[in-house]
Amino acid sequence: MTREETSVFEPKIKIERALYERLTQIAAQAGYSSVEEFVQHVLEKxxxxxxxxxxxAEVRKRMKGLGYIE
Structure with a gap:
């Protein structure tokens, strides 16, 4: 394994404190265990x-190119 694969550190993203505080409240209300869990779910979705x-969009473009749709 490479060093990157065994690293225990995760990437970090900086956001404004006011947004973090809003997300903390929303995450708690929605039943997430942490703001990190909530943000990860939102980003994945x-x-x-x-x-x-x-x-x-790519499929539509290909179908149009093949003359299946206008």
Whole structure:
């Protein structure tokens, strides 16, 4: 294993304190164990939605190029 694969440190993202405080409240209300868990869930969901939209656009473009749709 490489050093990166065995590292115990995770990447960190800086956000404004006011936003962090809002996210902390929202995460607690939604039942998440931490703001980190909540943010990770939101980012994973958003990334999946963006990937799906991008894939659908690529399929439409290919189908249009093949003359299946206008």
């Amino acid at each position: 958003t990334a999946a939605e963006l990937e799906t939209a991008q894939s659908e």
